[in-house]
Amino acid sequence: LMKMSSSLSLTGSISAITLATGSPDEFAGQTCEITGWGRTCGTCGLPTNLKALSMQVLRNSECKNYWTGNNILDGHICIFQG
Structure with a gap:
């Protein structure tokens, strides 16, 4: 989303x-x-070119298994690169 x-x-x-x-x-x-x-990466600078990636959408219940300790809310769409 962009705010103009x-x-x-x-x-x-x-x-x-x-x-x-x-x-x-x-x-x-x-x-x-x-x-x-x-x-x-954690120590990389910001890229100058727009990056793109294809990812698989997970159910939020699955997402909570990958991202333990994070607050996954009902409105979140969780993705994972398998």
Whole structure:
């Protein structure tokens, strides 16, 4: 999601998408594409190019097994690269 400081003109190259509704567990077993400019290791700098990766969506009950000690909430969508 991006918060814009002004309205965006939609064109053939720029469009809006509808956000998914329903329970995050409905997506379990599907593959999703994630993107971002986050760090890829604890000591790495931030990348200059947008990174992308295909990941598998897990049920939140499975996610809690991988991420013990973290607060996995009902609204979270959990992903795992197996």
